[in-house]
Amino acid sequence: MTTVTTKVLSAAQQEELLSTLKARFEKNMQRHAGIAWTDVLARLEANPAKLWSLHEMERTGGEPDVVGHDQQTGEYILYDCAAESPKGRRSVCYDREGLESRKEHRPENNAVDMAAEMGIALLTEEEYRELQKLGRFDQKTSSWIRTPADIRQLGGALFADFRYGNVFVYHNGAQSYYAARAFRGSLRV
Structure with missing residues (x-):
């Protein structure tokens, strides 16, 4: 890399x-x-x-x-801070393990590797909730967020969005991907 x-x-x-x-x-x-x-x-x-x-x-x-x-x-x-999940990062699995576990219809990439290649970190749940205090984001899309190791070890991964005036955090299999889901990152300078 x-x-x-x-x-x-x-x-x-x-x-x-x-x-x-x-x-x-x-x-x-x-x-x-x-x-x-x-x-x-x-x-x-x-x-x-x-x-x-x-x-x-x-x-x-x-x-x-x-x-x-x-x-x-x-x-x-x-x-x-894009209003919806970044278009150039959509349709990706959560991580390499999730990507490799797909038998067919593999996407081109995964959120964890893309973020690392970009030199940024996926937002945590706490950071995602802080972001939502600054505006309304992901009202039509969703974003993968950093998933705790215990959840990831069981095959799951977390994503979040903003609906009905609230932040919702959900789970999917790490191998899943959707046209309206990307990831949001953070960078410290």
């Missing part, structure tokens, strides 16, 4: 990405009250490998945005 640290964007790609991120940041200030774009920009520019990961989040339809700041580490936290 190629490591994310070897991935670098061209100057033009960086400029375009930073412009997109700044515009989204300014349009959605409720997601990051008290955080200044100049501070986020300084961290982004100092971490080109993270820019590559953000580019991948953007390229696959995630619409990443700043959702928090870790006071202890100084890192800014970004989540996929």
Whole structure:
């Protein structure tokens, strides 16, 4: 597997990405009250490998945005904030084991490997619930979320969505996949 640290964007790609991120940041200030774009920009520019990961989040339809700041580490936290699950990551099983257990009609990829290749982490249930406090996401789609080991060992995997004014967390076999299910990721910079 190629490591994310070897991935670098061209100057033009960086400029375009930073412009997109700044515009989204300014349009959605409720997601990051008290955080200044100049501070986020300084961290982004100092971490080109993270820019590559953000580019991948953007390229696959995630619409990443700043959702928090870790006071202890100084890192800014970004989540996929697309209204619906990212289009470029749909129709995937939960993980490699789930994918390989399918006898037929295998999708091309799985959420866990895709996230690792992108250099991001799947949202946890707690992070997914925090995201839903910032807006309404996955009202027509659903997203795989990080599944605890005990559930995964039994063959299951978790996904979540927002319906009827509430966040719902469900389970499926890790080998399942649907056209309206992708995964949402997080990145710390």
